[in-house]
Amino acid sequence: MGFSIALIIFSVLMMMLVLMHKGKGGGLSDMFGGGMQSSVGGSSVAERNLDRITVVVGLLWFACIVALGLLMKLDS
Numbered sequence: 001m002g003f004s005i006a007l008i009i010f011s012v013l014m015m016m017l018v019l020m021h022k023g024k025g026g027g028l029s030d031m032f033g034g035g036m037q038s039s040v041g042g043s044s045v046a047e048r049n050l051d052r053i054t055v056v057v058g059l060l061w062f063a064c065i066v067a068l069g070l071l072m073k074l075d076s
Contacts, residue, residue: 003068010061017054022047 003064003071007061007064007068010057010064013057014054014061017050017057020050021054
């Protein structure tokens with residue numbers, strides 16, 4: 001039960017994080033000021049941190065799927 005709730009939470013987080021990434025057309029990150037270029041380079045640091053957070057959440061999402069698969073295999 002706990003892994004399924006965690007999977008739902010990580011899935012929603014993954015959707016939000018992926019949508020915040022800046023693509024070729026800008027994406028939703030422009031709505032939050034991510035599309036504004038700064039001479040200081042603050043946006044590149046923010047993009048790097050967003051990349052790192054997305055990778056960590058993706059790994060946790062994958063771990064939940066594997067754990068749920070193992071639990072389902074043990075239950076049957």
